[in-house]
Amino acid sequence: xxxxLEHLLGIENxxxxxxxxxxxxxxxxxxxxxxxxxxxxxxRGKTVALAFFEPSTRxxxxxxxxxxxxxxxTMNLQAEASxxxxxxxxxxxxxxxxxxxxxxxxxxxxSSGAPHFVAERLEVPVLxxxxxTHEHPTQALLDALTIRDRKGKLEGxxxxxxxxxxxxxxxxxxxxxxxxxxxxxxLCGPAMWVPRELESLAPNIHRETRIERALxxxxxxxxxxxxxxxxxxxxxxxxxxxxxxxxxxERLRLARPEALVLHPGPMIRGLEIDPVVADGTQSCVLExxxxxxxxxxxxxxxxxxxxxxxxxxxxxxxSNAAD
Amino acid sequence: MLLIxxxxxxxxxxxxxxxxxxxxDGERFAQVGANIAAPGAEILDAKGLIVxxxxxxxxxxxxxxxxxxxxxxxxxxxxxxxxxxxxxxxxPNTQPVNDSASVTRGIVERAAAVASVRAWPIGAASAGxxxxxxxxIAAMKDxxxxxxxxxxxxxxxxxxxxxxxxxxxxxxxxxxxxxEDASLFAGGVMREGPTxxxxxxxxxxxxxxxxxxxxxxxxxxxxxxxxxxAHMSTLGSLEYVRxxxxxxxxxxxxxxxxxxxxxxxxxxxxTNYKMNxxxxxxxxxxxxxxxxxxxxxxxxATDHAPHHPGSKDVEFDRAxxxxxxxxxxxxxxxxxxxxxxxxxxxxxxxxxxxxxARVLGMERKIAAGEPADVTIFSTDHAWNFCATxxxxxxxxxxxxxxxxxxxxxxxxxxxRIVYRRExxxxx
Numbered sequence: 001x002x003x004x005l006e007h008l009l010g011i012e013n014x015x016x017x018x019x020x021x022x023x024x025x026x027x028x029x030x031x032x033x034x035x036x037x038x039x040x041x042x043x044r045g046k047t048v049a050l051a052f053f054e055p056s057t058r059x060x061x062x063x064x065x066x067x068x069x070x071x072x073x074t075m076n077l078q079a080e081a082s083x084x085x086x087x088x089x090x091x092x093x094x095x096x097x098x099x100x101x102x103x104x105x106x107x108x109x110x111s112s113g114a115p116h117f118v119a120e121r122l123e124v125p126v127l128x129x130x131x132x133t134h135e136h137p138t139q140a141l142l143d144a145l146t147i148r149d150r151k152g153k154l155e156g157x158x159x160x161x162x163x164x165x166x167x168x169x170x171x172x173x174x175x176x177x178x179x180x181x182x183x184x185x186x187l188c189g190p191a192m193w194v195p196r197e198l199e200s201l202a203p204n205i206h207r208e209t210r211i212e213r214a215l216x217x218x219x220x221x222x223x224x225x226x227x228x229x230x231x232x233x234x235x236x237x238x239x240x241x242x243x244x245x246x247x248x249x250e251r252l253r254l255a256r257p258e259a260l261v262l263h264p265g266p267m268i269r270g271l272e273i274d275p276v277v278a279d280g281t282q283s284c285v286l287e288x289x290x291x292x293x294x295x296x297x298x299x300x301x302x303x304x305x306x307x308x309x310x311x312x313x314x315x316x317x318x319s320n321a322a323d
Numbered sequence: 324m325l326l327i328x329x330x331x332x333x334x335x336x337x338x339x340x341x342x343x344x345x346x347x348d349g350e351r352f353a354q355v356g357a358n359i360a361a362p363g364a365e366i367l368d369a370k371g372l373i374v375x376x377x378x379x380x381x382x383x384x385x386x387x388x389x390x391x392x393x394x395x396x397x398x399x400x401x402x403x404x405x406x407x408x409x410x411x412x413x414x415p416n417t418q419p420v421n422d423s424a425s426v427t428r429g430i431v432e433r434a435a436a437v438a439s440v441r442a443w444p445i446g447a448a449s450a451g452x453x454x455x456x457x458x459x460i461a462a463m464k465d466x467x468x469x470x471x472x473x474x475x476x477x478x479x480x481x482x483x484x485x486x487x488x489x490x491x492x493x494x495x496x497x498x499x500x501x502x503e504d505a506s507l508f509a510g511g512v513m514r515e516g517p518t519x520x521x522x523x524x525x526x527x528x529x530x531x532x533x534x535x536x537x538x539x540x541x542x543x544x545x546x547x548x549x550x551x552x553a554h555m556s557t558l559g560s561l562e563y564v565r566x567x568x569x570x571x572x573x574x575x576x577x578x579x580x581x582x583x584x585x586x587x588x589x590x591x592x593x594t595n596y597k598m599n600x601x602x603x604x605x606x607x608x609x610x611x612x613x614x615x616x617x618x619x620x621x622x623x624a625t626d627h628a629p630h631h632p633g634s635k636d637v638e639f640d641r642a643x644x645x646x647x648x649x650x651x652x653x654x655x656x657x658x659x660x661x662x663x664x665x666x667x668x669x670x671x672x673x674x675x676x677x678x679x680a681r682v683l684g685m686e687r688k689i690a691a692g693e694p695a696d697v698t699i700f701s702t703d704h705a706w707n708f709c710a711t712x713x714x715x716x717x718x719x720x721x722x723x724x725x726x727x728x729x730x731x732x733x734x735x736x737x738x739r740i741v742y743r744r745e746x747x748x749x750x
Contacts, residue, residue: 012521090638111638112523113592133638134523169523200517232510322346 004309007119007126008299010135011176019177022298022310023145028315029294030145032069042314043072043305049102051077051094052129053109058265058289059129059138059162063106066296070314072304075102094118104304107131112169127304133230135168138299139264140173142292146284147220149291154181160214160255161185163224163245163272166193169266174222175201187213188274189224189245190236194300211245218255223247223263223273238271248274252282260284324348325738326361330369330699334376335673336688345374347695348469355689363493365578367721367740369699372732375672377409377696381499381507381577382474382624383409383551387444388429394629394716396430397437398730399649401714402627402744406649407675407731409696410441411627412683414474422447422458427466428441439735439741440492441696443683445499448487452476457486464494467615472499474553477601479505481538483646496606497549497575497682502535502560503600508569512640514586514587522590524639528693529607532600533559542696552576554626556600556609556663565619578611580648582653585721594635594642595721598628615674616666622679623671625652629717633701647715651708651722653700657729661702704730704744 005018032038048067077097082299090109097105103124107115112132119126130136139306148154159178165171165187178185179202187194188208206215215221226241247261261273261283262289269275278285301307301314325347332343332355344359345352360653378628380403386394396413403411413430415421421430422475434442446463450456460471471491478484478500491498508531515526536552538684540563543550550567552560555576567574586605588615590596614620628645635642653675660666666674674699679689680687689697734742 089633089636091636109638111640113639116592117638132523133525166520172521172523195520197515197517197520201521 005303007115008137008303009115009119009128011137011140011173012135016180019141019144019180022141022295023148025146025298025302025313026225026291026294028313029297030291032315033290033293035253038069039071040069040314041071042301043067043070046072046103047075047101048072048300048304049075049077049097051097051105052109052226053107053114054130056129058110058292059108062289063129063291063296066293066300070300070305072103072300073287075100090114090117091121094122094184098122104300127299130169132169133172134169135173135176136169136264136293137168137173138296140177142288142295143174143262143264144177144223145260145291145295146288148240150284151219154178154183157183157219158217159183159185159220159222160218161187161222161224162211162214162247163189164193164223164226165189165198166195166229168224171224172201173290175205179203179205186214186218190241192233211251212254215251215254218259220260220262221223221247221252221255223261225264225268225272242271244273246274247277249276249280250279262288264288271308324353324361324364325367325625325735326359326364327367327369327374327697327699330372331376331707332689333669333672334619334689335669335677336376336686337690338558339689340669345697346651347735347738350695352689352691352693352695354691367733370523372699373668373672374689375700376439376676376689377734377736378407378653378675378698379462379687380408380411380625380627380652381622381679381682382718383411383627383649384414384416384629384645385413386418387433388426392716393634396433397443397449398696398716399627399629400434400438400440400442402647402649403440404734404736405714405731406449406651407653407698407700407734408440408608408649409698409734409736410443412443412445412469414445414472415447416475420447420452421445422452422464424459425468426572427463427468428671431467435653440736443467445470445472445474447471448473448478448498449483454479454483457490460490460496461494464496468496470497470499470551472501472553473498474501477501477503477505477535481542484539484542485546486492488542488546488550492546492548495684497551497684499551499553501538502532502539504531504534507531507534511601512597513590514605516587518587518590529557529603533557533563536560536563537678540564540572540574541573543567544570547573549573550575554579554582554600554624555611555620556582556607559648561610561614561619566712568583577622577679577682578615578620580625580652581646583611583615584655585657589721593721594639595646595719596638597639597642597685598626598646599644600683612660612665615660616670620674623652623656623674624679625649629715630719631717635719639646639723645719647713647717647720649715649723650713651720651725653731654727654729655722657702658727662728677706695738698731699733699735700729700731702729704728704732706730714744
């Protein structure tokens, strides 16, 4: 029996069935993006609070657009303008938001666990849009949707995650998700950013410091940005990183010919990824952005709309279109 | 006169474990023996209970002066009395820092007026605990400090540590050492390991403590001073302490109840699991318990660190370090160490009495003429700790609601009953 989600705090506590369900529910929303009139009435009258305590462009716009296309209204809280700058606590800020009766809160925060903190104290569903160096569950779900679409399934692939793993919430969520589907995961980057403890996150994780070996036989390559803003450690020269770990066209040839290249964005062209690869035929970067919209619509539909898991899908119901 | 009758007297100093009566006359013990008759004395029936020398806590924060929102000498010592402590040593990281005789005198005078139990101040090692010049240590000693420490602001250089130890050796004061290499600590919020990696919380490697403990054991060797390692949490530090003791150095150490009870695997996104040093690995915890059992560890100390609810009810990485500890210490020791057979009851009492007393260069025993400080406790009273019932101003404990077997039943300081469990229950 599929258990309905109350919050989306991370991938760690989702079952394989729940993940498959969310991905299945995202499919019709992918189709829906191609409609000339991109608006449903499914969440009409509902309000989604977007609480971004950390700067974000793509995730915030993606959630805002997903909410709009489902017919929901949004309340926006942006770090720069928020009363946090005036010294208000997170608890007071979210309680203030809650007093305006949103039906769900999407939260992005620089502190790991901030969405858990909020979810324990508020009644409304909480969606984690990235917390510190902990998790970024919607990114992992859209990555999984992208891989499943292109490759037909999630199981059994060799997946290589490249770059700054230690400071990446995307890496943690990807590892948690892919680990539940029996993929072989290779983590590759400068040794201090690929600590041994990462191996305990999922079965079948391998660490590799040489990029050539990490790319050998890879079916999917997830390239990560170097998270300089989250680093407490002494820096590594950019040239040194490029020399050892940039995904170049030449290096990409070491992977399987049909290997996919994913990047959560924002990309720093010329640092972790060669522009030729970023724009190449194996790159899924823009597809990931489109899939992000579909995944977030599916999540808002279920978490904010409170739809039973066996409800007919809204994007398949013509009569549901807004007037 | 107060006569404690029918109890089982456990006194590690004299290795006494016998059914004896204890007669208190004023502030001192008058007589210890079987079937004492003292007509007219008030009788305290300790049938089925342990009668131990008064417990000493080497490490706590009473937050006064300056942080009275979190705790005061009055509220903190009331909580201490409920925990069975008759004397508590309060760390100098108040506002202002206790780095001068006037601040020390202020604490001593305030304690004389309002404290339920003895409050023994610890003076700062460096002025303002800033790690630069020495604090007014000799003047503070005259005013009543029992040790020095820059707890919470670890002494960064071996050079300053050497100065402090040299000076304190001459004054015969122990130097209490919060061992932490700040460069390895670097913004960490919990112990580095699989759990910190999974939770995305910045980790602190065990070596942050261990390296500093090693350094300071060597400085103790250089100076011959009395070094006491505070809230020791790693196997590595324990090995340095064992080495030091074997080498004849005057090095002692304490372990907190939370470090022998919990591990980093227990950490959740709940700031009541955030303390410094952080909860350690399972292997470290096992090593600490071994050290408590074999005598390598000298004392159990609470590191009672109250923080008012507003300051702890925040994101994990923004919360201050520390948890309260007075009222759960004995119960955690009984429930976690004695009942499972890891240490004897006598050893547990030693870790709360003679052990900490010797760190301070004192004795602690039940004998005629000694100060009449007594802790009476039950080894099997079943109860649940409720943080909201605490006289402390703070509620930051991971043990709220926990079920315990064994509890303090009465606390006597200088012949005066400052806490009785039955009375508290009736009230």
